[in-house]
Amino acid sequence: MPPSIHPVDLIIALREKHLTPAIVFLTSRRACDEAMQAFDHSHILLPPSRQQAIATVLEKVIAQYPSIAEHPLIPTVQRIGVAAHHAGHLPSWKIAVEELMRHGCLDAVFATTTLAAGVDFPARTVIITQSSIRKSRDFMDLTIGEVQQIAGRAGRRGKDLVGFAIVTPSPYIDLNVLTKGFTGHPEAINSQFLISYPMVLNLLKAHPLDQIQPILAKSFAQFQLNQRAEVLERKLDDLRDQMEPFGPRVCTDWITEWQTFDQVRRQKSHRAPVRRHEPPEVAARFHFLTPGRVVGFARGRGVVLRQYRSKGQKSPMITALRQGGGITESPASTVTEVSDRILDCVDAPVYPWCTPESVEELLQHLEELPTRLPELPILIPKDNEPIPDAVVQTLGDFACPTCPSRSACQRDYPLASKLRQEQHRHLKSIQALRTSLWHRFQEKIDVLQQFGYLTPTAHLTEDGEWARLIRIDHSLLITELLRADAFNGADPAMLAAVMSSIAHDDDRPGAFPRVSSGLASLLGQVRKLAASLSPHEDPPLLRADIAAVTERWIGDPSLTWIGLCKNTTMAEGDIYRLLARTLEFLSQLHTLKGTHPGLADSASRAIAALRRGVLEELP
Amino acid sequence: MTTEELEQLLVQQPIALLHRLARGRVQRHFRAGKRRLIEVLLRHSAENRAGFESDLLTLIGERQTRPAPPPQQTPAARKPKPSAPPRRAPHKPVEPESQEPAITLSSWLEGLGVPPSKTFVPDAWQDDAIAKLREGDVVVSVPTGSGKTYVAVEAARRAIAENRTVIYTSPLKALSNTKYTEFSKIFGADQVGILTGDRRDNGQAPLLIMTTEILRNLLYDAGGGEIDVRLDTLGLVILDESQYIADPERGVVWEETIIFCPSQARLLLLSASIGNPHDIAEWLTSIRPTPCHLIRHSTRTVPLRAGYLHPNGKLTPLFRTVGIPHGHPGHLHPEAKRLFLQYEDETLPSGRRR
Ligand SMILES: Nc1ncnc2c1ncn2[C@@H]1O[C@H](COP(=O)(O)OP(=O)(O)OP(=O)(O)O)[C@@H](O)[C@H]1O
Ligand SMILES: [Mg+2]
Numbered sequence: 001m002p003p004s005i006h007p008v009d010l011i012i013a014l015r016e017k018h019l020t021p022a023i024v025f026l027t028s029r030r031a032c033d034e035a036m037q038a039f040d041h042s043h044i045l046l047p048p049s050r051q052q053a054i055a056t057v058l059e060k061v062i063a064q065y066p067s068i069a070e071h072p073l074i075p076t077v078q079r080i081g082v083a084a085h086h087a088g089h090l091p092s093w094k095i096a097v098e099e100l101m102r103h104g105c106l107d108a109v110f111a112t113t114t115l116a117a118g119v120d121f122p123a124r125t126v127i128i129t130q131s132s133i134r135k136s137r138d139f140m141d142l143t144i145g146e147v148q149q150i151a152g153r154a155g156r157r158g159k160d161l162v163g164f165a166i167v168t169p170s171p172y173i174d175l176n177v178l179t180k181g182f183t184g185h186p187e188a189i190n191s192q193f194l195i196s197y198p199m200v201l202n203l204l205k206a207h208p209l210d211q212i213q214p215i216l217a218k219s220f221a222q223f224q225l226n227q228r229a230e231v232l233e234r235k236l237d238d239l240r241d242q243m244e245p246f247g248p249r250v251c252t253d254w255i256t257e258w259q260t261f262d263q264v265r266r267q268k269s270h271r272a273p274v275r276r277h278e279p280p281e282v283a284a285r286f287h288f289l290t291p292g293r294v295v296g297f298a299r300g301r302g303v304v305l306r307q308y309r310s311k312g313q314k315s316p317m318i319t320a321l322r323q324g325g326g327i328t329e330s331p332a333s334t335v336t337e338v339s340d341r342i343l344d345c346v347d348a349p350v351y352p353w354c355t356p357e358s359v360e361e362l363l364q365h366l367e368e369l370p371t372r373l374p375e376l377p378i379l380i381p382k383d384n385e386p387i388p389d390a391v392v393q394t395l396g397d398f399a400c401p402t403c404p405s406r407s408a409c410q411r412d413y414p415l416a417s418k419l420r421q422e423q424h425r426h427l428k429s430i431q432a433l434r435t436s437l438w439h440r441f442q443e444k445i446d447v448l449q450q451f452g453y454l455t456p457t458a459h460l461t462e463d464g465e466w467a468r469l470i471r472i473d474h475s476l477l478i479t480e481l482l483r484a485d486a487f488n489g490a491d492p493a494m495l496a497a498v499m500s501s502i503a504h505d506d507d508r509p510g511a512f513p514r515v516s517s518g519l520a521s522l523l524g525q526v527r528k529l530a531a532s533l534s535p536h537e538d539p540p541l542l543r544a545d546i547a548a549v550t551e552r553w554i555g556d557p558s559l560t561w562i563g564l565c566k567n568t569t570m571a572e573g574d575i576y577r578l579l580a581r582t583l584e585f586l587s588q589l590h591t592l593k594g595t596h597p598g599l600a601d602s603a604s605r606a607i608a609a610l611r612r613g614v615l616e617e618l619p
Numbered sequence: 620m621t622t623e624e625l626e627q628l629l630v631q632q633p634i635a636l637l638h639r640l641a642r643g644r645v646q647r648h649f650r651a652g653k654r655r656l657i658e659v660l661l662r663h664s665a666e667n668r669a670g671f672e673s674d675l676l677t678l679i680g681e682r683q684t685r686p687a688p689p690p691q692q693t694p695a696a697r698k699p700k701p702s703a704p705p706r707r708a709p710h711k712p713v714e715p716e717s718q719e720p721a722i723t724l725s726s727w728l729e730g731l732g733v734p735p736s737k738t739f740v741p742d743a744w745q746d747d748a749i750a751k752l753r754e755g756d757v758v759v760s761v762p763t764g765s766g767k768t769y770v771a772v773e774a775a776r777r778a779i780a781e782n783r784t785v786i787y788t789s790p791l792k793a794l795s796n797t798k799y800t801e802f803s804k805i806f807g808a809d810q811v812g813i814l815t816g817d818r819r820d821n822g823q824a825p826l827l828i829m830t831t832e833i834l835r836n837l838l839y840d841a842g843g844g845e846i847d848v849r850l851d852t853l854g855l856v857i858l859d860e861s862q863y864i865a866d867p868e869r870g871v872v873w874e875e876t877i878i879f880c881p882s883q884a885r886l887l888l889l890s891a892s893i894g895n896p897h898d899i900a901e902w903l904t905s906i907r908p909t910p911c912h913l914i915r916h917s918t919r920t921v922p923l924r925a926g927y928l929h930p931n932g933k934l935t936p937l938f939r940t941v942g943i944p945h946g947h948p949g950h951l952h953p954e955a956k957r958l959f960l961q962y963e964d965e966t967l968p969s970g971r972r973r
Binding site: 003004005009010013017018019091094095098119120122124127145148149151152153154155156157158159160161162163164165166167168169171172174175176179180182183184185186187188189190191192193194195196198199202203205206207215218219220221223224227300323324325326327367372468471580583584586587588590607611618619 | 635642670671673674730731732733734763764768792793794801813815817818820832835839843844862864865866867868875878891892894898899901902905906917919920925927928929930931934938943944945948949959966
């Protein structure tokens with residue numbers, strides 16, 4: 001049996017059951033193209049009337065977008081009534097396919113999941129062949145929301161009484177992901193509030209520094225952080241109740257008093273008091289690495305089962321249950337991420353420090369956790385000093401040994417101090433939740449001050465005034481390039497070429513034309529600068545082959561679209577997207593005409609040269 | 620278990636089980652073929668052999684407790700078949716399983732067809748959404764294909780009639796282009812404009828289409844003092860596909876747009892079904908001058924059915940019921956379950972038969 005159904009058989013089966021028109025979601029563009037090729041030797045042939053209907057619709061689309069007149073897929077589409085639709089195609093071709101589908105001319109479209117969002121592209125049936133999709137270079141299970149968006153394309157209002165979402169397996173499919181997706185509630189969505197340099201500059205342009213915090217407070221990010229803080233505040237109320245019996249005694253702050261006394265007693269009994277030299281962030285985090293806490297390691301996630309200090313060095317250690325079932329003991333410093341999630345775990349006095357059932361449950365929960373968890377914002381204190389020797393010397397000054405409430409203190413101390421620690425932890429978390437956005441904003445301010453875009457009082461400098469107009473990815477690199485006068489003397493083609501190598505973030509390999517020597521050396525400079533900025537901004541890929549495509553297109557006005565495509569192995573749709581994004585970047589440079597007239601002029605000439613042929617067809 | 624025994628046991632398992640075992644242990648395990656996967660798993664198992672073995676045994680146990688396929692089918696499922704099974708096996712009645720009988724294919728397919736054409740009558744939620752915009756902002760979270768565009772169009776029509784500017788944003792340029800064509804047909808070409816980074820087509824029209832980033836930039840410019848006069852007359856901002864607010868890279872643009880949206884303009888957020896639309900509505904209420912109304916429902920207008928199509932061409936319902944059993948992912952149709960188990964047993968990534 002083949003690992004998945006043959007595309008021709010699939011279409012025959014769907015037609016026979018009257019389940020057309022259908023959208024067949026496949027894992028990759030290649031799979032879509034191969035599915036189309038599978039029809040080359042099939043006997044499927046549409047009746048002449050339907051072929052004519054397709055031709056009529058296509059004629060109309062071609063009149064508007066001449067670039068697709070010669071599209072190599074037209075004969076196949078007309079013959080079999082099936083088409084492919086994916087990001088490798090030109091937008092105009094995708095519009096043609098959408099139009100054909102809307103007119104009911106097609107029986108099926110092979111598509112990638114990019115089609116799932118928004119495009120009005122309905123069908124009677126949706127065929128699902130996968131349970132995961134490629135996201136930022138890795139495969140991830142589809143979320144419930146995604147499954148429902150994909151399946152939801154089935155059943156057209158006014159044209160269908162019912163819609164059908166049909167799973168047909170291919171290797172690696174996980175049916176559970178899909179059945180959960182069909183039957184479940186979509187996930188809650190979370191804010192992804194990235195603070196960028198242009199955001200900081202534009203906010204500070206419009207508002208003085210002391211008004212920024214209230215503005216950040218209006219974000220959905222802060223709204224959700226507040227929700228989490230409120231949960232903690234309720235816990236804090238509970239703790240306050242539990243602390244009731246441990247109020248002031250002979251001394252007001254008996255817990256601290258007893259703690260210090262107890263600690264000093266112990267320190268004194270050691271000949272050499274242990275000094276802990278641990279980085280403040282490890283120390284700050286260690287409080288939170290309590291049993292049940294979900295944490296991230298360099299590889300995979302885990303749940304903390306126990307925290308302890310190692311015998312010799314007294315360094316902070318944790319025992320953790322790792323994804324996949326491993327139980328590891330490792331220094332607390334190996335934890336890379338402390339999530340705001342605590343799983344229930346029943347502790348036990350011996351290894352693995354919780355009950356076997358609990359281990360099972362934790363593992364189960366670990367697997368089921370969403371891929372992204374809110375991180376616990378942790379404030380890192382500046383000082384975390386051990387008790388000064390002076391205090392140790394004055395042990396005699398403690399009243400505890402003879403105090404009437406000594407036995408009560410000794411008895412209650414473990415619980416009281418545990419509760420109080422928890423209180424402190426929550427208080428710190430709440431404080432961090434309330435201020436984390438502001439801190440992140442301030443970090444960006446620091447960098448912008450360091451580079452001279454902001455004054456020490458957080459006003460825009462002369463450079464900041466124009467830099468705020470660059471509101472695209474890699475804005476710091478671009479503005480630094482301008483300050484370094486990197487484009488002085490660069491012609492429009494070279495300027496556009498560099499912009500496209502900054503704009504392009506796809507690492508799909510391919511073979512491309514060579515760059516001119518001028519461009520090669522300019523790209524070398526850009527790379528160097530990008531590397532030096534890497535602590536403050538992730539460097540772009542800066543691919544020379546990508547730059548070369550743009551340089552060719554602008555440098556040679558007689559080059560046709562087909563000619564350009566022949567020069568590279570990139571898909572048409574990718575070249576189009578590359579040039580469209582380059583246009584976007586160039587148009588931002590064009591806004592700098594007040595301060596950088598030469599550059600703006602070069603940018604607008606590049607835009608004019610770039611916008612021709614296919615790139616002129618759509619706004 | 621010796622390493623050899625362990626390897627033996629792994630070899631005997633279907634690839635799907637190996638992938639399940641590899642989750643969280645092996646990165647990018649989807650890419651690996653069976654041999655490679657076993658190799659990597661063995662190497663990995665050294666880290667925590669006991670845990671690994673117990674996981675493996677649990678997974679094998681789980682498989683065995685699943686209902687066994689009917690006896691006469693078992694040999695076929697276990698052994699390589701001499702030839703591909705007949706593409707369209709004669710339809711056999713499905714064995715009823717335990718409690719309630721599972722649905723048959725024919726009743727699953729029943730009702731398929733084209734509804735009689737009706738004059739357009741807006742749904743109650745659509746009218747409601749448009750009405751509520753009079754009082755304040757509105758968040759609409761309804762399933763895909765429900766008719767959110769109608770709400771956008773009618774709301775825009777009203778605002779235009781009151782001489783207000785309307786901005787419609789979408790996350791994708793492709794979608795903007797489609798809507799440009801669609802709205803131009805509805806309102807007339809002179810009433811609709813589109814803005815991109817370097818082009819303004821009919822930028823003086825009362826209804827402007829752009830990506831959310833472009834609107835955010837306009838709002839930045841307004842904040843910096845370069846007021847595009849038209850923002851003064853802005854009456855309505857429609858953010859389509861606003862579930863994009865959770866996009867890891869671009870989500871922040873939706874937040875900025877909403878935060879800086881002029882207070883005299885109404886906001887209309889159109890979103891696919893999400894888990895917490897009330898959070899969005901509550902958030903808007905907390906930062907905007909007027910309260911925000913949430914319009915939400917989760918029933919699909921055109922009911923959806925789920926099916927399973929075996930690679931040999933056999934079609935069966937996916938669930939025991941005609942419709943989708945919400946909240947019961949386990950209510951699989953016995954036939955679908957049997958066929959899928961068979962699939963897992965037989966498929967190797969290379970496409971060879973075992
Ligand atoms: N009240 C109605 N009665 C009948 N048909 C309707 C009604 N409202 C909308 N439709 C039709 O439903 C179809 C889908 O509408 P629309 O594209 O607006 O859905 P949507 O909610 O925006 O979906 P998506 O999530 O895909 O963006 C359109 O063809 C539209 O004409
Ligand atoms: Mg829509």
